[in-house]
Amino acid sequence: MTDRSSALGLSDPKRNHFLARLVPSDYAALMAEAEIVSLKFRKKMLEQDAPVDAVYFPLTCMFSLLVTIDDQPQLELATIGKEGVIGAAEAMQKQGSMGYNLIQIPGSAVRIDAKAFRKLAATRPLMSALVFQHLLALLRQILYGAACNRLHSMEERCARWMLMTHDRAGEDTFPLTQEFLANMLGVRRATVNVATGMLKKAGFIRYVRGKITVTDRPGLESASCDCFQAMNRVYAPLTP
Amino acid sequence: MTDRSSALGLSDPKRNHFLARLVPSDYAALMAEAEIVSLKFRKKMLEQDAPVDAVYFPLTCMFSLLVTIDDQPQLELATIGKEGVIGAAEAMQKQGSMGYNLIQIPGSAVRIDAKAFRKLAATRPLMSALVFQHLLALLRQILYGAACNRLHSMEERCARWMLMTHDRAGEDTFPLTQEFLANMLGVRRATVNVATGMLKKAGFIRYVRGKITVTDRPGLESASCDCFQAMNRVYAPLTP
């Protein structure tokens, strides 16, 4: 797929839209205390309500934000890739994690200690305003997603999820099992199987043993609901 | 029901938890430009994405935040009463409304012009920090609610909704039709009818023609899922 920001090196911090929008002095101050880390597939980054010890700015990886309910993480409510940031709001307020975070697509991210980030943001109004804007965008994304989860069909939601992940993966093939997708969507694997089977039969996707390939992006978009577009639009004003 | 804050007069602005937590100088500055308004039952306050012209701090009324999807407001994702604020985040960022807002329980609120509020908050870090905290609390509330909507039974969700409204209403009887509740929960009226019928038969509630009465609060709590408690806890740190 074409991705304009891939003109930037894969480990250029400015790939991340939050970092790219910082003014030079704030950017320099933040990067002076940050490091680039590599995050492994399905790594649990944070339990729900656990203390947030670091803030992450994804470069090539993607986070999932899940909610733990009835004692297990059962439903994904947002995905965050290079357009966003993880843990910034909680770090600023010294709060526990809003949800259960895990790595959906492995890759790199900029990491900064939560306390260091809090100190930086406290004296830099532009930086804290940006955190605020990202929080608002996340909230909007969650609103749309929640409504979609409640009101749309399994096939539409499967397609939407794959499209969102496709965008963030930057490649047509990425890791995904039915079991996993079922957890994300809050349904059983058998239910996911039916939906993905339809998308496969329609020729929009291929998959074998935990690897899925998007073969017909426009087709997949036609199978998805409008929520996909709506959720993308949320981050448009935050694009550098 | 007992409500400690009813020791305050019904139109005392400090009934609202946001206003109650402002430092005196910020409070005075805000109130100098605000007015107390009375909001009618089921009044549409804002369409989704519409410009936010005012910020409201509920005193005795309750707002519902709905999401408009497939061209009609179909699902409630949060309720906001005297513990919160409506439109503050959007006003600060000059953004459109996150959702469709309507008055679920009629009553009074403090109203301030959005532009005036933005100016105040811009120079008062404690006030803008409070907006930030409330936004985070709202987000947490929405996370739990979204998971509940997806994963729990109709009866549990009905009970949860009634409990939340009961708390904010301050009285055991409040207006509610099945049709309306169905819209809030994103299901058909017939489905709601079954669930409320169970709660009625169990003796937890009574209702006739748009008026519902909670007759056994502990019973209703036992019929609800834990999400009710979880959602309440979110606002605990923001209680004055």
Next chain:
DNA sequence: ATTCCTGTGTCCGATAGCGTACGGATTCCA
């Protein structure tokens, strides 16, 4: 008093998703 409107109770067939379970295929690893 009659009519109309709104709110409630209910019923039907249809369907999506549940819970569970089993078998087959591929990959990993000892």
Next chain:
DNA sequence: TGGAATCCGTACGCTATCGGACACAGGAAT
């Protein structure tokens, strides 16, 4: 090279909810 683990396809009966519809009752309006 053989076993274990993982992943996918599918099948069964079951339940919740859908979509649509109709009847009835209380209140309001005329």
